[in-house]
Amino acid sequence: MPTDPGTTRQFAEHPWFAANEILAFVVELVALACLSWWGFTVGHGVLPHIVFGLGVPLAAVVLWSLFAAPKARLRPGLPLVLVVKAVVLGGGAAALYGVGHPVAAVVMAVVVVANTAVAETLRRTVPGRPEGPEGTNGSPESG
Secondary structure, three states: OOOOHHHHHHHHHOHHHHHHHHHHHHHHHHHHHHHHHHHOOOOOOHHHHHHHHHHHHHHHHHHHHHHOOOOOOOOOOHHHHHHHHHHHHHHHHHHHHHOOOHHHHHHHHHHHHHHHHHHHHHHHHOOOOOOOHHHHOOOOOOO
16 A cells, blocks of 8 residues: 555545546556466476476566566656556556466456556656656555
Protein backbone atom coordinates (compact mmCIF):
# COMPACT_ATOMS: atom_id res chain seq x y z
CA MET A 1 0.00 0.00 0.00
CA PRO A 2 1.14 3.56 -0.57
CA THR A 3 2.96 5.17 2.33
CA ASP A 4 3.04 8.72 0.96
CA PRO A 5 0.27 10.79 2.66
CA GLY A 6 -0.41 12.61 -0.62
CA THR A 7 -0.92 9.34 -2.45
CA THR A 8 -3.18 8.04 0.32
CA ARG A 9 -5.27 11.22 0.08
CA GLN A 10 -5.48 10.87 -3.72
CA PHE A 11 -6.68 7.29 -3.31
CA ALA A 12 -9.34 8.40 -0.82
CA GLU A 13 -10.51 11.19 -3.12
CA HIS A 14 -10.43 9.03 -6.28
CA PRO A 15 -11.59 5.49 -5.39
CA TRP A 16 -11.70 4.32 -9.04
CA PHE A 17 -8.12 5.38 -9.46
CA ALA A 18 -7.18 3.46 -6.30
CA ALA A 19 -9.10 0.38 -7.40
CA ASN A 20 -7.39 0.38 -10.79
CA GLU A 21 -3.94 0.82 -9.21
CA ILE A 22 -4.61 -2.12 -6.89
CA LEU A 23 -5.78 -4.18 -9.87
CA ALA A 24 -2.57 -3.22 -11.71
CA PHE A 25 -0.50 -4.53 -8.81
CA VAL A 26 -2.48 -7.78 -8.68
CA VAL A 27 -2.09 -8.22 -12.45
CA GLU A 28 1.68 -7.73 -12.10
CA LEU A 29 1.85 -10.44 -9.43
CA VAL A 30 -0.32 -12.81 -11.48
CA ALA A 31 1.92 -12.26 -14.52
CA LEU A 32 4.99 -13.19 -12.46
CA ALA A 33 3.24 -16.30 -11.14
CA CYS A 34 2.25 -17.34 -14.68
CA LEU A 35 5.79 -16.79 -15.96
CA SER A 36 7.13 -18.94 -13.15
CA TRP A 37 4.51 -21.65 -13.72
CA TRP A 38 5.38 -21.78 -17.41
CA GLY A 39 9.11 -21.80 -16.62
CA PHE A 40 8.76 -24.81 -14.36
CA THR A 41 7.13 -26.75 -17.23
CA VAL A 42 9.79 -25.97 -19.87
CA GLY A 43 12.39 -28.52 -20.91
CA HIS A 44 13.15 -31.99 -19.67
CA GLY A 45 14.78 -32.58 -16.34
CA VAL A 46 15.05 -30.79 -13.06
CA LEU A 47 17.72 -28.24 -14.02
CA PRO A 48 15.82 -26.59 -16.90
CA HIS A 49 12.68 -26.49 -14.78
CA ILE A 50 14.50 -24.66 -12.00
CA VAL A 51 16.45 -22.34 -14.30
CA PHE A 52 13.37 -21.26 -16.28
CA GLY A 53 10.96 -21.39 -13.35
CA LEU A 54 13.07 -18.97 -11.34
CA GLY A 55 14.98 -17.21 -14.12
CA VAL A 56 12.10 -16.03 -16.31
CA PRO A 57 10.20 -14.23 -13.52
CA LEU A 58 13.48 -12.87 -12.16
CA ALA A 59 14.29 -11.43 -15.60
CA ALA A 60 10.79 -9.90 -15.71
CA VAL A 61 11.30 -8.30 -12.28
CA VAL A 62 14.65 -6.84 -13.35
CA LEU A 63 13.19 -5.51 -16.59
CA TRP A 64 10.21 -4.03 -14.73
CA SER A 65 12.34 -2.42 -12.02
CA LEU A 66 14.67 -0.85 -14.58
CA PHE A 67 12.02 0.59 -16.88
CA ALA A 68 8.39 0.31 -15.72
CA ALA A 69 8.33 0.70 -11.93
CA PRO A 70 7.29 4.07 -10.46
CA LYS A 71 10.82 4.55 -9.15
CA ALA A 72 12.59 2.90 -12.08
CA ARG A 73 16.35 3.31 -12.25
CA LEU A 74 16.04 4.39 -15.87
CA ARG A 75 13.27 6.82 -16.72
CA PRO A 76 12.23 6.10 -20.32
CA GLY A 77 9.33 7.74 -22.08
CA LEU A 78 5.85 6.27 -22.11
CA PRO A 79 6.32 4.26 -25.35
CA LEU A 80 9.20 2.22 -23.88
CA VAL A 81 7.33 1.77 -20.59
CA LEU A 82 4.37 0.39 -22.53
CA VAL A 83 6.66 -1.97 -24.44
CA VAL A 84 8.10 -3.30 -21.18
CA LYS A 85 4.59 -3.71 -19.76
CA ALA A 86 3.53 -5.54 -22.92
CA VAL A 87 6.52 -7.88 -22.67
CA VAL A 88 6.07 -8.67 -18.96
CA LEU A 89 2.28 -8.62 -18.63
CA GLY A 90 1.65 -9.98 -22.12
CA GLY A 91 4.30 -12.58 -21.42
CA GLY A 92 2.30 -13.63 -18.39
CA ALA A 93 -0.79 -14.14 -20.57
CA ALA A 94 1.28 -16.01 -23.17
CA ALA A 95 2.74 -18.19 -20.40
CA LEU A 96 -0.77 -19.01 -19.23
CA TYR A 97 -1.60 -20.07 -22.78
CA GLY A 98 1.62 -22.08 -22.87
CA VAL A 99 0.62 -24.16 -19.85
CA GLY A 100 -2.65 -25.09 -21.53
CA HIS A 101 -5.19 -22.48 -20.43
CA PRO A 102 -6.11 -20.52 -23.57
CA VAL A 103 -9.38 -19.06 -22.27
CA ALA A 104 -7.72 -17.81 -19.07
CA ALA A 105 -4.90 -16.39 -21.21
CA VAL A 106 -7.35 -14.39 -23.32
CA VAL A 107 -9.14 -13.14 -20.20
CA MET A 108 -5.82 -12.10 -18.68
CA ALA A 109 -4.77 -10.33 -21.89
CA VAL A 110 -8.05 -8.39 -21.99
CA VAL A 111 -7.68 -7.40 -18.32
CA VAL A 112 -4.06 -6.32 -18.92
CA VAL A 113 -4.97 -4.13 -21.89
CA ALA A 114 -8.01 -2.58 -20.19
CA ASN A 115 -6.20 -2.00 -16.89
CA THR A 116 -3.16 -0.45 -18.57
CA ALA A 117 -5.30 1.82 -20.76
CA VAL A 118 -7.38 3.00 -17.81
CA ALA A 119 -4.28 3.42 -15.61
CA GLU A 120 -2.41 5.52 -18.15
CA THR A 121 -5.50 7.66 -18.76
CA LEU A 122 -6.23 8.17 -15.07
CA ARG A 123 -2.62 8.93 -14.25
CA ARG A 124 -2.88 11.93 -16.56
CA THR A 125 -6.25 13.14 -15.29
CA VAL A 126 -6.11 12.68 -11.50
CA PRO A 127 -5.20 16.05 -9.95
CA GLY A 128 -1.99 16.08 -7.94
CA ARG A 129 -0.27 13.28 -9.87
CA PRO A 130 3.28 14.32 -10.78
CA GLU A 131 4.01 15.01 -14.42
CA GLY A 132 6.73 13.09 -16.20
CA PRO A 133 7.89 9.48 -16.07
CA GLU A 134 7.65 9.09 -12.30
CA GLY A 135 3.94 9.81 -12.49
CA THR A 136 3.29 7.53 -15.45
CA ASN A 137 5.53 4.50 -15.06
CA GLY A 138 3.46 2.12 -13.01
CA SER A 139 1.33 1.49 -10.03
CA PRO A 140 2.41 2.98 -6.69
CA GLU A 141 2.42 -0.42 -5.02
CA SER A 142 4.71 -2.09 -7.54
CA GLY A 143 8.39 -1.66 -7.70
